[in-house]
Amino acid sequence: MAREPLAQILGAWGFYGRSFRVTRDTLVPRPDTETLVDLALARPFERLIDLGTGTGAIAVTLLAERGGATGVASDLSAAALAVAGENAAAHGVAGRVRLVEADWWGGVEGVFDLVVSNPPYVTEAEYATLAPDVTDWEPRGALTPGGDGLSAYRAILDGLAPRLAPGGRCLVEIGAGQGEAVAALFTAAGLDAVAVHPDINGKPRVVEGWMPKRNGAG
Numbered sequence: 001m002a003r004e005p006l007a008q009i010l011g012a013w014g015f016y017g018r019s020f021r022v023t024r025d026t027l028v029p030r031p032d033t034e035t036l037v038d039l040a041l042a043r044p045f046e047r048l049i050d051l052g053t054g055t056g057a058i059a060v061t062l063l064a065e066r067g068g069a070t071g072v073a074s075d076l077s078a079a080a081l082a083v084a085g086e087n088a089a090a091h092g093v094a095g096r097v098r099l100v101e102a103d104w105w106g107g108v109e110g111v112f113d114l115v116v117s118n119p120p121y122v123t124e125a126e127y128a129t130l131a132p133d134v135t136d137w138e139p140r141g142a143l144t145p146g147g148d149g150l151s152a153y154r155a156i157l158d159g160l161a162p163r164l165a166p167g168g169r170c171l172v173e174i175g176a177g178q179g180e181a182v183a184a185l186f187t188a189a190g191l192d193a194v195a196v197h198p199d200i201n202g203k204p205r206v207v208e209g210w211m212p213k214r215n216g217a218g
């Protein structure tokens, strides 16, 4: 009756076949985000970073699916990171993931061959139209960066060059109508083979780009 999401009442929600602990400090993992996971798993990777990890749904799933890979899961929210840590332990990957409290790349060290993120992307105007089931219960900072909804992509791409290895891949989830703008940001950041991928409903959902190899061999 209070419009509390079922995931928060249960304290857990399914994502990519696993159960993830969910609290009021975390976004409830959405099935839309499984598209990004499928795309990430379609190619090899060894060192990944998940920027804005929330429950850890993306990082924990990728590490659980790809034994031997290691990674960083970062978030601005210390409370969300604590939940991500519980989920990493529950799925047996705690020894392969480092949890880092960071404002996007600030304080993050290392070089990665896979950078993934499902950042807040709802525009300020759209946020005002969302159902109270979402806005009364899920963290505002997980849903919208304010303004045109693109500032998180700008921050991630601005700091990408020293952190994404030559030949490495970047995958980000996008919202409705953002494909063209985010693909343009990827191209402006110097990424190659930029592509917008649909989700299972045929809606543009993930933007992909590759860091050129240093020798220019593609």
Ligand SMILES: C[S@@+](CC[C@H](N)C(=O)[O-])C[C@H]1O[C@@H](n2cnc3c(N)ncnc32)[C@H](O)[C@@H]1O
Binding pocket: 026, 027, 028, 029, 030, 033, 051, 052, 053, 054, 055, 056, 057, 058, 074, 075, 076, 077, 080, 102, 103, 104, 118, 119, 120, 121, 141, 142, 143
């Ligand atoms: C849309 S949620 C995604 C959560 C999770 N990755 C998923 O797909 O279910 C965005 C996440 O980004 C985090 N975030 C927001 N602003 C951030 C910032 N400036 N730096 C790092 N993380 C941030 C939020 O705390 C939230 O956990």
